[in-house]
Amino acid sequence: MDRDRSGTSDPAPRGSLSPKQEDKLNEWEPSPEAEYALDALTHFKSVIGPEGNLISNWDGLDDDSQSWYCAGLLRELFDDGYRELEERLDSQPRVAAAVGLSSKDPPHYSTLSRQIGKLDENTLEQAARWANNAALHQFLPRGNSPDALSEAPSKPRSYYEIVDEEWSVGMDEKMRQATRIVGEYLALTTPHLRSDRDRTAPNFKHPIESFIRLLAHIALEDWHLESGADILRWQSDDDVDVPTASTVRKYARKQEVEELEEKFLKASCALLEREELLPPGPVHLAYDVTKVRWYGAEHEWTSGGRKEANTTDFWHYAVLSATGPDRNYVLGATPMKKRTEIAQALRRLLRRVHTHADFDIGRIYFDSEMYREDIVTTCREIGANFLIQAKDTGDPGRLLEEARGGEPAKSSNIEFAGLTSPNKRVNGFAYPIHPGEVGSDNREESHTAWITDHDVDARDLRGLAYQYRNRWQVETAIRQLKHDFQGRCASDNRGVRTMYLGAAQLFFNYWVALNHELPYHLGQPATFRLNGQETLHAVRGADVESARRGDNTII
Template sequence: MQQNNSAVRVTHCDAFAEQITSAKKHSHVDLTHKWNPDADGDRAASHGSNIEIEHPVTDMAELQRRAHLAVQIGRENRTSAASTSCEGQQGTYEIAKTFDATMLDVADVALSVEETSFADLPIKPRHVKTVMLLDAWGVNSRREIVEHLDDHEDITTRIGYDTAPSNSTVARAAKSLEAVGHRDTIRAAATRSVHAVTRAGIQLPDSVAVAHGLDVPPIIDEALIEPETRRAAIRNWVSTVLDEVLAPITFDRAENTQFSVRAIIAAIAQAALVNGGVRAGPAAAAWYYDESDIPTAGHVSALLAGLNRDDIGRMFTLATERFLDVIGELGFFDEERDIACDPTWVTWWGEDDSDDPDSKLLRNPEECESGYGWCFSTVSLTDSDARFAVGIDIAGDKTERSPQFRRLMRPIKQRDSVGRVHIDREFFSAPAVRACRAIADDNWVIRAKQLSKGEVAEVIEATPVDESRFQSNVEFGGLSVAPNLYVHPVPENLQNRYQMSPQLAFLTDLSPAECDMADLFETYQYRWSAETFIRQLKHEYTPNTQSPNHNTRLFLFHLGTLLYNLHTLINRAASPQYALRLDVTYYEVLLGVVDSTFTRTGDTP
């Protein structure tokens, strides 16, 4: 296993630090994560946004979810202190003594966060402090804390005793606090104090760290993060992204606004979780969540059916642009990104209305399955650490595809992040060459068709199948500036991928003087990530529906693209609130959408 410094820096402000001489109220830490490059691969990317946190927090659950951050902050503070100190390694006795003393230093602040003070409690402060130490140490009996104080006379004196208290004294103190409803208050204050001591860089006794869930490595290891913290990070990721990108998804509704767009999307996500149609979502969600939060099945269906194709395309184009802004702020466009352009065919199982030009349905499209359906143009990034879908659009015929690609690639061009563009053979045409030149200058390749004609076919035919060849300025499609042609043999182990073709040919404006031509073939292999995206989109990410309305199906197809991007992002950047690198399944993303939107019922486990 290796360590990797992430791009995420935590800026921390700690009110508890004012009570600890060695602590810094304001601190910064560059988080480090533990990862296995062989297993984690592209998930180990260092993308993420800096976070700012403050202590105290009012919510105890949130305090516990920050345990891994407390340990990292403490490690940084301890390292900084060590660099200016000549003190040696502390022994067990000294560790306990320092911990107890620091606990007492912050006890007043911890109680104030719980909206009480020593003066407000019905027993003497020294007895309250003893009970706090009992809770801080997490010992199994009051006798243990008595023996501990008996061994540490200086702490006993500091608390206010002449000698260590008896077991019965501690028992009476705990019972008195219980009687007035403050026993849990002291437990919470003790936990807050332990976390404050940790953040200050004070070494915890081993048993204390275990008792409070602070026995995590100083290098963040996702496998050791508490499940609830992980779930909270997923919910936070979902909310952060959806709140930003869903604004354009308005359904163009002037009425029927009882439920938010987020609630509509969550109902659809719930339907996907149970592998049911759109109508299954609200009924399934009602088992776990407050029904008043959940739109009815009829409400969801009516909104989807009320859209038209242009509305859907426009809304999701704007949503995708917002998503690209999100990942751009996380640094994904700080370098050039290779692009894949590909078509895909989606079979339509509803009523045959392919004669209606507004439906964009095609009958028996060339090189697609029999029947009728839609052809989509897709643009996606192929780099392993950024496999996002950039755009998708429905194409009525082939003449639309090249202009679509040019338009869909424009957002990456505007971000000055276009690397090499790879286009499959379905778009082997002069308009596709022009589109590539407009977007990528000369850094593009288009795979040639096997049944090419003219000079392209002649060069391919003249090249032995086990040799490569470069030919400049081949005549193609009447282009005034002729492109180059590169032919490369296909290794036997890859021929099945290319329908047993022994060689591939590519049009390009690149030349041997600009790049190693064999690299064209190698980078083209990454274009298969587009095939993976399309397969997942059609068979995993697009929610099911039995609706005969083709606009409902079209909406869900676009929504599947958005959910795919959300899933890809969560697995490739540190989470925005807890700075965790996560490895989540698609179903966990759907659960995050639902659970961060609807209110759980009280009796739900």
């Protein structure tokens, strides 16, 4: 029997293994066959049945009905015929007791055939896959404890090492697990996005997660809101809520831009409170601005720039990102009326991160476009240290000249134009560009200069220069926000545009979090990657209410 009809590439237990694999697995098996069956039955009876949705109303079934399900599971686990199942129950009293039947007088094989035959075969096959994987965690090396297992665990990584089989996971299994976890992400974040409306009111219709699902849908399909809402409604079941485009716009327009901005920032900070999603130690930040082409009528919030794709008008956005070697999250994104508001937007975002984030903030990275007095002043007002790439003029230019001999150069007393006494000076240093740094092959200079409030005499300048490379992550995040995680937006309303970018911010953060967390649910593959489209599929299919109840199923 092929137990893997779901599409996952996990091999079926035992019976489908080659003799060589069977022998290798038996060498590691510390408990007999009966212990394996007991572990599988325990997971089925304590988790799959009562806590999942695979079997409807499990707790409402009488003892006999639950016993037939357990017997059917046992048959699937060992690929038994009904005569063999009767013999197993007769010879293994503890297993028979766990099933809910008597080993002294087990049911005749014809009775087993009749009762199990009434049950849904696909349900039993699915339950057997999950129960088998849970049992493997109990008697193979490095398996998780029963309390750490979900309803539908994957096999432990050690299973593949023991049977000398390359780890892999099928698309169905990957997306099922991703959708389940995204449901938990939504349950964490959507409460911070709700309006002030009473959810128990008779005319309350659209929960905030329905808005997020629709915005994920138009990002996935690259559609405008009207067509996206119509098609999602047509594709969905009758009980799946899909708001109209006008309802989504009304939600965005009735809120202040800064209110929406703060809601999405709070939602992102709530996500990062989930265990293990943040890198250890202080979280370093990066700040940058970006522009989005505008083809509409003249608008007070758009401003000119270099001609690009038949337009010279752009919306400008400020983006604050948490950076790390392997985890990069967007904490805040907001439209700016003028580029002169760069420092004002930074001040607002930083204060909100200080208010809502449950982690220690390290330094903030800026590129040379932020080599400005108001940026330095803002960082000092907030109490945040900074590392700003300097222009190749003045004292930083002098440091670059001194460093051309191959050694770093530093100064703890650089006068920075625009800063007022007593804080008119900053520290600076120049250091060789690391090989492999973005753009390093095309630059004339062999060194880069920075200004900072760090003590350049006491700090490891090589480490600071190396870690600055993480600043590039904010630019990568910005590209993905605009091109991968946001639907088409032609609105000239600031609130609507803020909501689009805020949703893209959440989707990007879900994607980063999934790529860090999901491998542990899939057996910790060495090379695993979920792409943006798969993440948006997971958002569109997640069942938030089930996640809040702990069911974590897929609609």
